[in-house]
Every structure is written in structure tokens, then in C-alpha cells.
Amino acid sequence: MRLFKKTGNTMHILCFPDEEVEKGEYLLIRDERARKSMIVQVIDIEFANVPGVMEEILRSSGIEEFVEGEDNDPLDVASHILYIQDARLLICKVHGTIVNGELIPESSWLPSRTHSTIRKIPTESLVKLANIEGSLPIMIGETRDSFPLAIDARQLDGRLNIITGKKGTGKSHLSKILALGLVDYGATVVILDLNGEYTNLGYSLDGSKNKYHDKIHILSPGKTFKVTLYQTNLYVIMRTLVYALGLPGTSAREFRHIWKFLEKTGRLTLHNLGEAIQNWKCNQHVKDALYSRYSALVNSGFFTDNMAEATDFEKLLRRTERNGGGIIVIDLSDTSPSDRQMVVEYVLAKIQETLSQWKIRAVFLFAEEAHLYLKETYWDDIVTRMRHFGLFTTFITNQPNTIHENIYRQADNIFLLNFVNEHDLQIISRAARADAETITSIVRDLPPHHCLLLGKVVKDFPIIVKIKSLDVKTMGQTRFFFTEKERLVPDKITIHEGKDSNL
Amino acid sequence: MLIGQLHYETTPKYSFLQSLRNLGISKRIVELSLNSMHTIKGKIFKVSNEELASFFIEHMDSEDQLPTKDGMLSALIMPLRAIRDGTSIIGIDVSSIKIGVTDVGVIYAVRGAIVLKTNNHYRYIRLGPLPFHITKENIHEVFGELSRDLSLRFNFLSYIDPQIQLCNIMEKWLRAYVSHLARRSIILWDGSLTAGTPGNPVSDLSKMLRAARENSNVVMGISKETSLKFIRWGMTDLLNGYKPPYLFEIRPASFSHTGSLRLLGRIYVAKLAKRGCAFRLDIDKAIPRDEGIVAVEKLIGNETLYQGYPETLRLAHIYSTFTASDVIGIQRLLIKKYGLKLVAHNNMHRTLFGPYGARLGD
Numbered sequence: 001m002r003l004f005k006k007t008g009n010t011m012h013i014l015c016f017p018d019e020e021v022e023k024g025e026y027l028l029i030r031d032e033r034a035r036k037s038m039i040v041q042v043i044d045i046e047f048a049n050v051p052g053v054m055e056e057i058l059r060s061s062g063i064e065e066f067v068e069g070e071d072n073d074p075l076d077v078a079s080h081i082l083y084i085q086d087a088r089l090l091i092c093k094v095h096g097t098i099v100n101g102e103l104i105p106e107s108s109w110l111p112s113r114t115h116s117t118i119r120k121i122p123t124e125s126l127v128k129l130a131n132i133e134g135s136l137p138i139m140i141g142e143t144r145d146s147f148p149l150a151i152d153a154r155q156l157d158g159r160l161n162i163i164t165g166k167k168g169t170g171k172s173h174l175s176k177i178l179a180l181g182l183v184d185y186g187a188t189v190v191i192l193d194l195n196g197e198y199t200n201l202g203y204s205l206d207g208s209k210n211k212y213h214d215k216i217h218i219l220s221p222g223k224t225f226k227v228t229l230y231q232t233n234l235y236v237i238m239r240t241l242v243y244a245l246g247l248p249g250t251s252a253r254e255f256r257h258i259w260k261f262l263e264k265t266g267r268l269t270l271h272n273l274g275e276a277i278q279n280w281k282c283n284q285h286v287k288d289a290l291y292s293r294y295s296a297l298v299n300s301g302f303f304t305d306n307m308a309e310a311t312d313f314e315k316l317l318r319r320t321e322r323n324g325g326g327i328i329v330i331d332l333s334d335t336s337p338s339d340r341q342m343v344v345e346y347v348l349a350k351i352q353e354t355l356s357q358w359k360i361r362a363v364f365l366f367a368e369e370a371h372l373y374l375k376e377t378y379w380d381d382i383v384t385r386m387r388h389f390g391l392f393t394t395f396i397t398n399q400p401n402t403i404h405e406n407i408y409r410q411a412d413n414i415f416l417l418n419f420v421n422e423h424d425l426q427i428i429s430r431a432a433r434a435d436a437e438t439i440t441s442i443v444r445d446l447p448p449h450h451c452l453l454l455g456k457v458v459k460d461f462p463i464i465v466k467i468k469s470l471d472v473k474t475m476g477q478t479r480f481f482f483t484e485k486e487r488l489v490p491d492k493i494t495i496h497e498g499k500d501s502n503l
Numbered sequence: 504m505l506i507g508q509l510h511y512e513t514t515p516k517y518s519f520l521q522s523l524r525n526l527g528i529s530k531r532i533v534e535l536s537l538n539s540m541h542t543i544k545g546k547i548f549k550v551s552n553e554e555l556a557s558f559f560i561e562h563m564d565s566e567d568q569l570p571t572k573d574g575m576l577s578a579l580i581m582p583l584r585a586i587r588d589g590t591s592i593i594g595i596d597v598s599s600i601k602i603g604v605t606d607v608g609v610i611y612a613v614r615g616a617i618v619l620k621t622n623n624h625y626r627y628i629r630l631g632p633l634p635f636h637i638t639k640e641n642i643h644e645v646f647g648e649l650s651r652d653l654s655l656r657f658n659f660l661s662y663i664d665p666q667i668q669l670c671n672i673m674e675k676w677l678r679a680y681v682s683h684l685a686r687r688s689i690i691l692w693d694g695s696l697t698a699g700t701p702g703n704p705v706s707d708l709s710k711m712l713r714a715a716r717e718n719s720n721v722v723m724g725i726s727k728e729t730s731l732k733f734i735r736w737g738m739t740d741l742l743n744g745y746k747p748p749y750l751f752e753i754r755p756a757s758f759s760h761t762g763s764l765r766l767l768g769r770i771y772v773a774k775l776a777k778r779g780c781a782f783r784l785d786i787d788k789a790i791p792r793d794e795g796i797v798a799v800e801k802l803i804g805n806e807t808l809y810q811g812y813p814e815t816l817r818l819a820h821i822y823s824t825f826t827a828s829d830v831i832g833i834q835r836l837l838i839k840k841y842g843l844k845l846v847a848h849n850n851m852h853r854t855l856f857g858p859y860g861a862r863l864g865d
Contacts, residue, residue, distance in 0.1 A: 052827030067618070067818060069627030074533040077612075077632045080839070081832030 001118035003029060004089065009107050010437075011040045013090040013118060014048055017083055021045070021090060022144055024442050024452070024464035026121040028098075031111040036099050038111050039121065040092035041462060044441045048087035056085070093438055095461055103129050123147040123463065130459040138181030140174075140453070141468040149465045151457040153185050156364070159456060160383055160410055161394040162403060164428060165417020170449040172197045174415055174467050175366050175396050179327055182364050183215055186325040188317060190351065191366040192344060192373065196333030200473035210472055215326035217316060221335050221343040222301030228310045229268050229303060234259050236349040241293050243375050244341035251289040254282050258290070269305045270298060300339040302346070313350045314359065321360045337372065344373040348382075348391075355389040362390035370395055371402035379404055400427040413455035418446040434462050532649065532676070536633040539645055543605055543636045543841050581796060583748040583775070585804035591621040591688040592806045594815030595677050598823040599670035602833050605843070608638030611666050612833050615677045616822035618815040619688075620806060625815070629822050630677070632833055637665050646672065663702055671702055675711070682715035682722070689721050689802050691816045696724045696768030696785035705765045712767060712787045721798040724768055724785035725816060747774040747811070748803050750784070750796065769795060775803050779811015 001019055004012040011029070015021050021042055029038040047053075071078060094107035123143040127133055134152025143149050156178065163171050163178075176198065179189045191198050202213035219225035229237070234256065241247040241255060258276045262268045277290045297303050304310055320326040330347055332340050351363050365382075367374070374382070382393050383406075395403055401424070408414075408430045416439065419425050425443060429436035434454045442452050442464065453463045597615040604610070614631030637645060642665065649672050681690055698708040715722045745751075751772040768785030769792065775782075786795035807814040837843050 050828045050831065052829065052831075056826045056828055067625040067627055069618075069625075069629065069822075072628065072630045073632070075536075075632075075634070075836060075840075077634075077829075077833055077836050080836040081829050084832045084835060085828050 001027070001090070003111060003113045003116050003118065006094075006110060009094040009435075011038075011092040011094055013040075013092055015045075015088045015090050017086040017088075021088075021120065023445060024462070025144065026095070026123075026126055026461070027090075027092060027118055028121045029111045029116050029118050031116045033112060033115055034109065036097055036109065036111070038097050038107070038109070039095045039103070039126075039461075041095055041438065042090045042092050043438045044091040046089045046091065048089045050084055050087060053085055091437075091441075093435060098129070120145075123149065126461060126463075130461055132457075132459050132461070132463075136185050138178065138184070139468060140177060140451075141465045143463060143465050149453075149463060151453070153182060153187075155413065155455075155457040156182065156392065156394075157362070158387070158392055159412035160387065160392070160407070161413040161415070161455075162408065162411045163394060163396045163415040163417075164400050164403070164419075165398065165446075165451075166419050166421070166424070167398045168448065169417035169446075170451070170467050171396050171398065171415075171417055172368070173449070173470065174417070174451060175368075175394060176201060176470060176472065177467065178394065179364070179366055180212060180470070180472070183212060183325045183327055186321075187364050188321045188325055188360060188362070189327040189364045189366060190317075190347065191327060191329045192347070192368060192370070193329050193331050194333065194368045194372060196331050197368075198327070198329045199331055201327060201329065203473040204471050205473060207473065212327070212472070215320075215323070217320070217326060217328045218331055219311065219328060220331045221339065223334075225311050225313075225330070225343075226302060226304040226306075226309050227313065227346065228305060228307060229270055229273060230307075231310060231312055231314075232303075232346065233353070234263070236346060236353065239349045240297075240342050240345040243378065244338070244345040245293045245296055247293050248289060250283075251286045251293075254280065254286050255290055255293075270303050271305055274298070296338065296342070300336075300342055302339060302343055313347065314354050317351065317354050317360050317363065332373065340373045341375070348378075348386075351391055352386055352389055355386075355391060360390075362392060365391055365393045366396060367393060368396045369399070369402070370397070371399070379407060383407055383410055400424050405430050411455065413453070413457045416443050416446070416452040416454065418448060418450070419443050434460070438462055532630075532673070533633060535645060535648055536635055539636040539641055540634055540837075540841060542607070542638060542641065543610070543837070543843060580745055581750040581752065582746070583750060583796070583800050583803060585748070586797065586800045587804040588801060589622065590801045590805050591619060591685070592691065592802060592813065592815045593620075593681055593685055593688050594618045594691045594693075594813060594817075594819040595674070595681055596693045596816065596819035596823045597670055597674040597677060598820075598825055599666050599673070600825040600830060601666055602634060602830060602837070605636065605638075607640075608636055609665070610634055610636050610837065611669055612825065612830075613669050613673045614823050614825065615673050616819045617677060617681060618818040618822065620815050625818060627818060627822055631823075632825070632829065633673075634833060634837065635669060637669070649676075668702055675707060679711050679714065682711045682718070682720065685715070685718060685720050687719040689723060689798055689805075690715055691802075691813055692722060692724045693727075693816060693820065694724050695726050695770075695783065696722070696766070696787065697764060698767050699763040699765040705763075705767070708767055712789060716787065716789060721790055721795065722768075722787045723798070723802070725773075725813065726783040726785075727812070745774070747777050747779065749774055750799060771799075773799065774811060775799075775813075776808040776811040779808060782812065 001016070001021075002014045004014045006012070013027065013029075021027070023042055023045060025042050027040050027042065029040060031037070096103050097106040097109065098104075099106075123145050124147045127147070127149065132152070133150045134154055136153035137150030138153050138156075139148060139150045141149060161178075163175050165171050175191075179191060179198075180201070182189055193199065199218050202210060202216035204210045232240075237259065238252060238256065242252055247255065258273070258280055259268070262272055262276055274291075274294050277287065277294050280287065280290075316328060320328060330343065332343065335343060348365075351365070354360050355363065370379075382391065387393075395407070397403060400419070405427075408428070414428070414434075416428060419428065425440045428443065429439045439452070439454070439462075442462065446452060446464065449467050451465055451467055453465060454460075595615070595617050597613065599611055599613040602610040602612050612632040612634045614629065614633070616627055616629045618625060618627045635645065646668065678690075678692060696708065696712070697703075698705040712722055751774075753770045753772065766785075767788055769788050771784045771786065772781050773784035774780070784799070786798065790798070802813065809817055834845070838845055
């Protein structure tokens with residue numbers, strides 16, 4: 001490999017056919033005379049602009065099909081010509097400089113074209129150099145040079161993360177690895193599970209209970225997750241009514257009065273709330289508005305007056321933390337869109353309440369396709385305000401346009417799986433943790449189950465990793481049509497040649 | 504006009520290409536190339552991109568510049584009919600290029616291609632690229648040995664660019680071998696059958712043509728560009744009104760012979776295809792006129808014509824011509840194998856005058 005040119009923080013390196021380099025790999029440009037080395041990452045590979053190649057191809061196109069022949073090339077010049085014609089140009093981004101074994105974020109110097117040597121840096125060396133693994137490693141998978149890459153759980157602590165990639169590339173799988181990794185270090189994780197994909201986390205692939213089994217709590221709203229109004233304080237119910245059910249301001253004021261009245265008289269039940277709304281002296285429109293929201297609360301099945309079947313969510317959070325961490329999965333798969341918003345509002349408000357009262361230290365929230373249950377106004381709240389209370393969110397989506405640009409800009413870590421759609425690539429390239437060129441070029445060619453890690457977890461050295469498999473029942477409960485049919489069709493038809501055979 | 508129908512047997516498939524290989528004809532020329540290259544080990548090697556670009560501008564054949572006497576032209580238009588009898592067609596072309604300069608000489612590369620069409624099938628054999636390091640010390644030796652080995656009366660002429668001479672000698676060598684080895688074929692040369700020009704003695708050309716005739720071959724020279732003029736009109740443009748394919752013969756009386764120049768071919772302006780261009784076509788003069796015309800009819804019957812130009816010759820040109828990546832590849836070989844130290848060739852104007860010494864676009 002030879003250094004060709006540098007423009008801004010982009011380095012162009014000539015690479016010859018016998019040198020194997022892949023997108024995403026890191027190279028070390030060592031300038032012995034300057035006693036410095038520059039670290040660059042290959043973000044794209046092009047054919048070198050060798051003069052005459054186009055002419056050569058145009059000339060030979062069409063000829064090769066009908067002309068046979070041979071070359072009497074005693075000096076084997078052809079091999080040199082082919083070598084030149086197959087030369088590649090590596091487009092690289094500068095990521096820092098090593099001086100006296102120390103990594104510094106400098107890219108202003110220019111290594112010598114003639115004296116520099118260029119070689120690949122094994123991921124292992126890079127990880128050590130940048131201290132990526134840290135003291136709380138979460139194993140993510142293998143890099144292309146077969147290095148088992150782990151990230152430091154501390155780099156997820158207090159951070160905003162995004163996991164995105166097109167459908168079927170392994171987003172949920174990765175989020176399970178992260179969630180379980182956090183649990184290994186005693187963290188409390190809440191997962192807003194839109195498709196019921198996390199409900200089997202407590203089971204191994206063979207269906208037996210795994211080591212996480214007792215740490216996984218599945219809550220299905222309306223079934224195993226019901227709450228009483230008594231457990232739901234005014235702040236939580238008001239957020240639910242206003243954000244999830246769109247209660248107008250005037251009606252909200254009246255509701256507050258009703259709630260306080262019931263609370264004061266010790267009659268705060270669902271039944272009494274309905275009666276109180278009907279009997280409350282107020283504008284008929286307000287009354288209607290309140291009653292329709294009340295009906296929604298009742299019909300959701302999420303609220304109950306039966307203390308025995310109610311879940312004390314706050315208590316569950318505290319118990320989970322006390323027991324050394326765990327995952328609370330809110331299974332939203334059988335919940336209608338309006339009820340979903342109600343449940344999520346409740347959960348978030350309850351978490352915020354618990355955190356703000358320092359009843360628990362922190363919650364790692366994994367939100368799948370959050371745009372389906374979070375109001376727009378809520379995003380900033382989660383990212384900025386609630387972060388300070390100790391709610392650290394990981395958004396998971398296959399529609400990158402549903403996440404606001406400011407969230408990309410504020411994200412500390414981004415886990416990118418494959419995207420090919422130009423529009424999607426443009427959106428994700430807004431992430432502040434890496435330059436747009438690196439993201440669009442590498443992500444476009446990521447194979448399934450390969451992820452580009454960006455941000456603090458990799459100390460801003462974007463690394464491609466093949467996500468490891470998990471010994472947990474990770475599949476969701478997608479119902480397939482053809483698997484059922486296949487069972488009816490035998491794999492192969494066997495013809496018995498015995499005496500009973502008619503053939 | 505009665506044209507005698509000659510019988511040409513088809514050349515056995517690839518037999519002459521096989522013979523070309525079996526004879527090891529390239530051995531000596533390769534040795535000479537290697538010997539010349541041994542003188543360059545560890546030397547400084549200058550490469551100029553500006554010069555490189557100019558190498559790819561094709562030089563026009565100077566040998567086509569034959570003067571005609573205005574008003575003395577007697578000519579015949581001969582319509583042609585295609586004869587499809589499977590006669591083999593062979594095209595020969597050679598290219599050379601300057602690869603770089605050392606502190607004691609110049610490195611050239613030469614490459615030749617022979618393309619054979621037989622039984623509707625094209626096959627080629629390509630020799631080279633062969634690099635030659637030509638210095639003041641070895642120039643006479645290299646050319647002397649080349650001509651001796653190839654039994655050619657070739658004398659190095661100091662006033663002609665060695666590159667042109669190297670190309671000529673290689674071309675002659677390929678033409679001579681094909682003339683000896685091919686049987687009952689039409690052999691197409693790039694250029695005319697004019698001899699007596701510097702570095703192109705009449706005896707050599709006569710010998711090759713004789714050898715070809717003895718093997719029942721017909722040699723034709725096709726010039727892409729010609730400066731033949733008739734009453735100040737370019738001859739190849741003159742015949743636009745006639746329906747091709749046809750031949751337009753330029754009789755010897757039309758030419759004012761100068762010095763040692765000898766026309767060993769009968770000269771025609773040929774338009775061989777409807778949508779093609781007209782070319783100067785020379786046919787071995789020692790072959791009866793009618794036979795020559797039949798040979799042209801066999802050429803148009805058995806050969807694909809691209810813009811009126813025979814495909815074998817076009818392919819030979821394509822296979823021999825150097826591209827920029829070829830040159831870079833050869834330069835790489837020289838550096839790797841012979842340890843040449845590559846330095847960029849200085850542009851003296853730029854060195855002396857900076858930006859004021861450069862042409863537009865430099």
C-alpha cells in the first residue's frame with residue numbers, strides 16, 4: 001500500500017491486488033522519520049484511476065467473445081499490466097495519531113508519501129490502544145479479523161443510544177444482547193416490546209429456563225399488568241389523560257378537581273371515578289370529554305379496582321434493582337394503539353416518579369418503534385430531562401426517519417445495521433458521532449447481522465462487528481403461513497419396492 | 504472483364520500459428536531484448552507523463568507520400584463481387600512505444616500481433632511486449648544482430664528515430680515469417696508495398712513477397728491514410744459517387760518516380776463496403792492483375808469489413824497497440840525486475856520559469 005493523497009481528513013491510499021483490505025478496517029500509516037503514526041479507517045474501496053483502462057476495456061469489449069488466441073509474453077509483462085489495472089484506491093478517514101505509543105486526536109500532520117509504511121491494525125490492538133473494552137465488558141460479537149469485541153457497559157450508562165437498521169438485520173437481537181449484558185452488571189432494564197419479541201428472554205434455545213429466567217418479568221397490559229387508581233397518582237393519570245388520550249386543558253382542570261375530591265374522601269376507585277364524572281357539576285361538553293376518556297381507561301382493561309390482580313410497578317422496579325438487576329418487558333403486542341399510548345405513559349410517568357424520588361438509581365429503557373406510542377412532544381423530554389433523572393434510553397427502529405434529527409445529533413452511541421435506501425442513509429448520516437461519508441459508505445454494504453458501532457462504546461472508532469448468537473429464545477412469536485403448510489407436505493416421497501407397492 | 508478463377512485451398516486450421524510457436528521464432532529476439540535490458544540494472548529511470556501522452560498520438564505513415572502528375576492519371580474502376588470460398592485471411596501489425604529514459608539510453612517496448620481468420624473463426628498470436636534498452640554503445644549491435652538473425656539487410660540509420668526502426672524490424676520479421684509459413688492465404692500488411700525508403704530496402708521486401716508467392720499467398724498492403732492526390736483531390740475522397748465494392752487502379756504512369764523509391768505493389772483505391780471508407784490498397788505486383796483482383800474479391804467474401812476495413816487487420820492493430828496501463832505495467836516490471844530507480848522527468852520550462860513556463864493545461 002502506498003499513500004497517494006490527503007484532502008481534509010480524507011486519505012487516499014493505493015492498494016494492490018495482493019493486499020487484502022476491506023471496508024471498515026483500520027490502517028496504520030507509519031512515518032518513521034516523523035516518529036508518528038496516523039490511524040485511518042477504510043470507508044470505501046474504488047478502482048484506482050489507472051490511465052488507459054477505459055480504453056483497454058472498450059477495445060477488448062466484444063472482441064474476447066469471438067477471438068481466441070495466445071500471448072507470447074516471455075517477460076510476463078501481462079501480469080504487471082493486470083496488477084496495475086486491478087489496483088484499488090482506498091478512501092480512508094483519519095481517526096488520530098499515535099505518538100510515543102499514545103493515541104491523540106490529531107490529524108493535521110502529513111505523513112511522507114515516500115517513506116511511510118502502511119499496514120493493517122488488528123482490532124485487538126485498536127481496542128487496547130483506545131481502551132474500548134473497559135472494566136465492564138459486554139460481548140457483542142466478532143470483528144472481521146475474528147477478534148471478539150466487547151463494549152464497556154459504562155459507556156451505555158447515562159447515554160442515549162440508537163439501534164437502527166432495515167427489517168430483518170438483527171436489531172432486536174442486538175438489543176437483547178445489550179439488555180442482558182446490562183443485567184449481568186445489575187442494571188434495571190425496561191423494554192417496551194411492541195411485537196412480543198422479548199417475552200422468551202428467560203428461556204434457552206432448547207426451551208429450558210436460562211440463568212436470566214428469574215430476572216425477567218413479562219407484563220402484558222390488561223392481563224398480567226393491571227393497576228389501580230390508588231397506585232396511580234394524579235401526576236401519572238394526568239399525563240396519561242393529556243398525552244395519551246388528548247384531554248383538553250379545561251377538562252383536565254375539572255378532572256383534577258374530581259380526582260382530588262375522590263382522593264380526599266378515600267373513594268379513589270375506577271367505579272367511583274365514573275360516577276363522580278357523571279354527577280359532577282360542570283359544562284356538559286367537559287363532562288362528555290371526561291366521560292369518554294374514562295370509558296377509554298375502563299375499556300383498556302389496564303385499570304382495575306381489584307387490588308389482588310393489580311401490579312405495583314414501582315415496587316417491581318425497586319425489587320428488580322434490589323435483586324441485582326433484571327428486565328421488565330412490557331409486552332405491547334396485544335394492546336391497541338390507543339391503549340398502548342396509555343400504558344406507555346403510565347410506565348414512563350411511574351419510572352420518572354420513582355427515579356425523581358430516588359427510590360431507584362437508574363433505568364435503562366429500550367423502546368422499540370417508539371413513534372408508535374410516544375407523542376412527538378415527548379421525545380425531547382425523554383432525551384433531555386428524563387436523562388437527568390436516570391432514565392437512559394435506547395431507541396430501536398427500522399424507520400430512521402421516525403427519530404428526530406436532534407436525537408441523532410445527541411445520541412452517544414449508534415448501532416447501525418444494514419440500510420440500502422438512500423433516504424434512510426441520509427437520515428442516519430446526521431448522527432454527530434461520525435462523519436456522513438463513513439456512515440453511508442459502510443452501512444450500505446453491511447451484511448445481515450453485522451453492525452457498525454459508532455460513538456462512545458467504541459471511543460469514536462467506528463467498528464464493524466458480526467453480532468454474536470444468544471442462547472436465549474430470541475425469536476418473537478411471528479405466525480407464519482408457509483411453515484404450517486410445509487408441515488403438511490412430506491420432505492420427499494419415498495417409493496417402497498416391497499410387495500405392497502403398486503409400482 | 505474476364506477474371507480468372509484461381510483455386511485456393513483453405514489453410515489447415517491454425518497450422519501456421521502452430522508452426523510459428525513450434526519454431527520458437529521469438530527466442531532470439533527475446534534474448535536480444537533481455538541482453539539489452541541487463542545494461543540498465545540499478546540505473547536512474549526517468550518517466551515523463553507529458554511525453555507519455557504524446558506517444559499515444561498515432562504517427563501517419565510517411566511512406567505513403569507518393570507524388571502524382573496532375574492530368575496524367577489513367578485509371579480503371581473495377582466493380583467487385585464477393586467470393587466466399589473459405590480462404591484464410593491473416594493480418595499483421597506491430598506497435599512500439601517509448602517507455603522511459605535512463606541516464607545512458609532510452610527504453611522502448613515493441614509488440615506485434617498476427618490475427619488469422621479461418622473457417623469464420625478469429626485467432627491471434629501476440630508477441631511481446633518486448634522492452635529494449637537502446638544506448639549509444641549497443642544500438643548498432645542490437646540492430647545488427649536483429650537483422651542478422653532475421654536474415655534481413657537492415658542497417659541502423661542514425662537519422663531515423665530508433666523507435667521507428669525497432670518497430671520496422673519487428674514488423675519485417677513478423678511479415679517474413681508469416682510469408683514463409685502461411686499457405687494459400689491472403690496476407691494483409693498495415694501500410695503500402697513501397698520499398699526503397701530509408702531502412703526499407705527493396706531486396707528485403709522483394710524477398711518477403713517472393714516467399715509469400717511461393718506459398719500461394721497474396722500479400723496486400725492497406726493504408727488507412729494516404730496522401731495520393733489526383734488533380735489536387737484526395738484520391739480516397741474522389742470516388743464517392745461509385746457504388747462499392749470496387750477497386751480504382753492507379754497506373755504506374757501516374758507516379759513520378761523519385762530516387763530509389765520502388766513500388767512493389769499494384770496500387771488501388773479500394774472501397775470494399777457500402778458504408779465504409781476508401782483505402783489505398785497495394786497488391787503484390789508480381790501476381791497477375793486478375794489474380795490480384797480475385798484475391799480482393801475473396802477478401803470481401805471471407806472477411807468481415809468494419810467501415811470497409813478488414814477485421815483481421817483491425818484486430819491486429821488493437822492487439823498490438825499500447826495503452827497507458829500497458830506502459831505503466833512495463834515500467835513496473837522494469838523497476839521490480841531490474842531495480843531501476845524511478846524519478847519524475849523534469850519539465851525544464853517549468854523548472855526555469857515556474858508557472859510562466861507551462862503551457863495551458865500543464
